[in-house]
Amino acid sequence: MLSEKSTRTIRATLPAVGAAIDEIAAVFYTKLFAAHPELERDLFNRGNQANGAQRQALAGSVAAFASALIEHPDVRPDTMLTRIAHKHASLGITRDQYEIVRTHLFAAIADVLGEAVTDEVAAA
């Protein structure tokens, strides 16, 4: 599931990502909603978005996914993926919205961690 090289890279960089996850989440949502106000208005503003906990769910789950892959590189974390997939299917999230989220999440990680995020680190 994860190559040996990427496992090494992620193992080395995950502590820095984890330590900065609150800031990454804040920058991510600022960027996302600046570029796509309709997502804030029509999608995120419902339900749990008003409380801070949900803001961290996405970035936090990416870090949790990375941790699971490092601990068990050959095992796909299906339980976690299934729960998240059901949630997003029920919200009606579309393929292009995943691209949007990826763009702004990686931009937020690069902004917060700066030069530490080389091309190799981003790819891993």
Ligand code: HEM
């Ligand atoms: C790899 C991509 C993504 C991951 C890992 C992820 C992760 C999560 C997690 C863990 C939650 C909390 C789920 C729960 O409460 O059980 C969540 C909620 C949510 N996600 Fe995502 N997400 C992703 C992509 C997206 C995309 C592309 C959108 C739409 C643009 C989106 C919109 C939402 C919304 C609106 C909620 C809040 C639902 C609610 O609590 O009312 N997510 N996400």
